[in-house]
Amino acid sequence: MRTIVAGVRLIDGVADAPRGPVDLVIDGDRITEIRPGTVLADGAPQPDTLLIDGRGWTALPGLIDAHAHYTFDPTEGSLQAIAARSDDAILAAAARHAERALQAGITTARGAGSIRGLELVLRDRIAAGLVSGPRLLAAGLAVGAPDGHGSAFGVEASGPMALAAATHSLIDGGADVVKIVASEAAMLTTTGHAPGRLVFGRPELTEDEIRAIVEVAHDWGRRVMAHAQDSESVMRCARAGVDSVEHAWLADEAAIEVIAATGATLVPTLGVTDVNRSLPGLTPVQRERQDLIERRHRASAEAAVRLGVPLATGTDTGEVGVTADHVWREIVLLEAHGASPVAAIRAATSDAARLLGIGADTGTIEVGKQADILCVAGDPLTDLGRLSQPRLVIQAGRVVRQP
Numbered sequence: 001m002r003t004i005v006a007g008v009r010l011i012d013g014v015a016d017a018p019r020g021p022v023d024l025v026i027d028g029d030r031i032t033e034i035r036p037g038t039v040l041a042d043g044a045p046q047p048d049t050l051l052i053d054g055r056g057w058t059a060l061p062g063l064i065d066a067h068a069h070y071t072f073d074p075t076e077g078s079l080q081a082i083a084a085r086s087d088d089a090i091l092a093a094a095a096r097h098a099e100r101a102l103q104a105g106i107t108t109a110r111g112a113g114s115i116r117g118l119e120l121v122l123r124d125r126i127a128a129g130l131v132s133g134p135r136l137l138a139a140g141l142a143v144g145a146p147d148g149h150g151s152a153f154g155v156e157a158s159g160p161m162a163l164a165a166a167t168h169s170l171i172d173g174g175a176d177v178v179k180i181v182a183s184e185a186a187m188l189t190t191t192g193h194a195p196g197r198l199v200f201g202r203p204e205l206t207e208d209e210i211r212a213i214v215e216v217a218h219d220w221g222r223r224v225m226a227h228a229q230d231s232e233s234v235m236r237c238a239r240a241g242v243d244s245v246e247h248a249w250l251a252d253e254a255a256i257e258v259i260a261a262t263g264a265t266l267v268p269t270l271g272v273t274d275v276n277r278s279l280p281g282l283t284p285v286q287r288e289r290q291d292l293i294e295r296r297h298r299a300s301a302e303a304a305v306r307l308g309v310p311l312a313t314g315t316d317t318g319e320v321g322v323t324a325d326h327v328w329r330e331i332v333l334l335e336a337h338g339a340s341p342v343a344a345i346r347a348a349t350s351d352a353a354r355l356l357g358i359g360a361d362t363g364t365i366e367v368g369k370q371a372d373i374l375c376v377a378g379d380p381l382t383d384l385g386r387l388s389q390p391r392l393v394i395q396a397g398r399v400v401r402q403p
Ligand SMILES: [Zn+2]
Pocket: 067, 069, 112, 316
């Protein structure tokens, strides 16, 4: 059956300015026509067509979450506590998070590592239509150093050879993307999960180790996403050729310049520090750390915008308080840190699709692309917060949410 979303204003993820009204014609899973004007004007019958009145709405490409942990639990910060649950319990919860994301207009997501690699199972269930959720590209398990930040959701190895072998085994096991943990996680001192420790996001891998991982991943056609937080770890990752640096919360301007020079994308995960600010019960020490991290994080993201570093939205959902629908929040925060509204939307659509290597298929609204579409009322460019209230969500031609 054919679907027409009629009379919408269009932000296609390509042009700088919106256009319309247009009719978006969808056949099967693809956008087959974008027609100026609207069939609703003359009321001509449209046989065998699901006609959706989109007047007053703006259509944009389905959103992309480039950093998601659906197997984690936004109400539970301890990965050890989650790991004690059964696979079935973790997967049932992960399916609910994925459904929530899709209902929020997130039609594609990238899994950034999971308890026991279970996001690969979630990915396959979504692909098979057993679970409703974003199309998932998954790392399964992260790769990192022994006893490093990734040890609860990754494999550990030491030295370039061993890390290269570990990377190879993850790819053999079905990883779509390689996630590396190249530094400590500074957030742990504010969420209280590293009691008595001050964590600065310092390096956990050497540049040679990162390079060895990148080489194997790229040889096998996989992109590399790197958790890195302080300046040194960010520079090592960028110089070693990762495709995206995740977080860079404590990176100074010189480190952001290195990212800019290599052309890597930054996924700043701004929502995490934004949410952490309002966590209840912070001790004075945690509060002080939180304020410091937030200041540095803001400066890092603002430098990236100013220096023209490619950006993509990633929620890091699964972190405490960060629910699976939060891509809209990343977009709002990108604007607050200096990006134009249209650039902030591209970071969640066309630019994110390019980072994931699926730009030929999704991330824009163009004829021939998959019909991944989100509609909101009014003009999101004047109020990006409107993206939190989707009216219509279509994924690969299937209407998954409508009024
Ligand atoms: Zn993460």
